[in-house]
Amino acid sequence: MASEKKDGYRKNFSLILTFIILMSVLFLLSLVLAYRFSTKYIENEFVSEKVNVLEQSIQPYNDFFQKKLPEVSFYNGYLDSATAAxxxxTVLLEYPFVSKVVFYDSEVSNTPVSDGLNTGKFSFGPKNIYQFxxxxxxDSVRLFSRDNTSSFIVxxxxxTLALKLVSFIESLDTTQVPGQDALFSNFSNVRSNKITYLNIPRFEDLKVYKEMLRKQLQPNPVYQxxxxxxxxxxxxxxxxxxQPLLYQYVKIAPLTYDPLDTTAVYLSxxxxxxxxxxxxxxxFISSKSFIExxxxxYFLPIALAILFFYGILVLVAVLIYRNLxxxxxxxxxxYDFVNNLTHEFKTPVxxxxxxxxxxxxxxxxxxxELKLYGKILDEEADKLNGLMNKLLAFTQIENKAIELNRDKIRIIDFLESTVETHRLKHPDFDFTYEVSGFTTFVTDPVLLGSLFDNLAENAYKYSPPERKQLHITAKLAKGKVVFRFTDKGIGIPASEINNIFKKFFRIQNQYNQNGSVGLGLAFCKELVNFMDGEITVKSKVNKGSEFKIVLPYNDY
Known part of the structure; x- marks a missing residue:
């Protein structure tokens, strides 16, 4: 039996150790994969999120190009220097990336101009040029005027924009209104660090411009x-x-900007x-420690989720193992119960x-011989009857199939009867008692007797021959009847204290070799619970045990 138990322990320990190693390896592997995933994800984000930074940073320019520039057309060419200023x-205030604006106060006519563009009968030139x-x-705001043409070259x-205007007019289909995209692209010019915009005339004016390319109109038209x-x-x-957590430093640099190789320390x-x-x-540039x-x-929540998942997995595994x-x-x-019960029945049979x-x-x-055989048959029949009665009573109490009979008893008479019975049965049993605080109380005498008999039998059975002693104290304290059964037996190991009241549980020792059903103390526990009381035990190995029973006190 000891070798089987040892082999079973080793087998269980090996299974637990294997499971722990396997779960640890899977957990560490999951963490490594999660960290690699986090690294790859952040590196991809470092490359892809620059588009969002660009979109947000360039949004003011888009507003300027798409909304502010077209406002020039609202004036229909009648801007003067004050209005233009x-x-x-407002442009300089709203869009700080605009450093300077040159305003060309111009006109279109059939009269050739000395400064500007002349194509056929069509002429386009500035009257005044201002810079803001x-x-x-x-003193440098006005750059050009017809009265002072030497101060500035157009x-x-x-x-460039004048030539785009002429080209557009030449190709204009006067039977169809041009789209806004076509107008905007032909009346603006985008160059490096510069945007030039010409107010878009009305479609009727564009038709006149087309005629002015071919002939002299009368009277001479002039358009602003x-x-x-x-x-x-x-x-x-x-x-x-x-993405301030991704990009440590962002700057604007020329396309030709090519820093020294810093890939060992930085990501860019x-x-x-x-x-x-x-x-x-x-x-964009960030140190690798910043990215890490x-x-x-990013990795920490994933790691916590993995830890939580594996914690649940381990908990489930532990619960499954515990249940198994x-x-x-x-x-x-x-199995032991059946074997021991068979033995208990087999012996008297x-x-x-x-x-x-x-x-x-x-x-x-x-x-x-007749008296001897009669006595043997009577005693063995009593054993069988007692065993069957105990099993039946245990089942009935456990299933609450019986009712509690309440009778008033004299506690001294009850204890005296119990002591005398066990002295007759075991002449070497030193059985004493002590009562204080009450003389009578109401209880079920049959169940109380079964409880006392079980504890007394255990005290005798599990005590060495020289220390077969049991002392019972009965005391009324705080409205409760407290019984203490104190013996000087072999005691109960501390590791088994929580198990002795379980059904079929038996402590393996030298006094238990002939088998035991393992119901005695479990039966006592059920009895006490059925009587609305509680039972506890204190014990020291080779010193003895003390069972304490607390029952409700009633005297009527």
């Missing part, structure tokens, strides 16, 4: 056209870092700016059978 002030900006001196900005050239500074674009990426800023790029903090921040272990123990206990055969085979029996 007020318009430019925070760094422009007040230059490429004006001529306003052109503005916006000089842009890409370094004034406000960078909006939408870049994206080109659009439109007039196409010669520049957004340059973001990787860890309990079932195994219950099976063993029931065998004795009865032997006595019966002796009586049957004997030709004649003396009076002494």
């Amino acid at each position: 007020a318009f430019v002030d 900006g925070s760094l422009v001196p007040l 230059g490429d900005d004006f001529n 056209q306003d052109m503005m050239s916006f000089q842009l500074d890409p370094y004034k674009i406000k960078i909006i870092n939408t 990426t870049e994206i080109n700016l659009p439109g007039p800023f196409s010669d520049y790029k957004l340059y 903090r973001e990787i860890f921040s 272990n309990i079932n195994q123990k219950m099976f063993k206990l029931q 065998s004795v009865i059978k032997i006595a019966g055969n002796n009586i049957k085979s004997a030709s004649s029996l003396t009076d002494r």
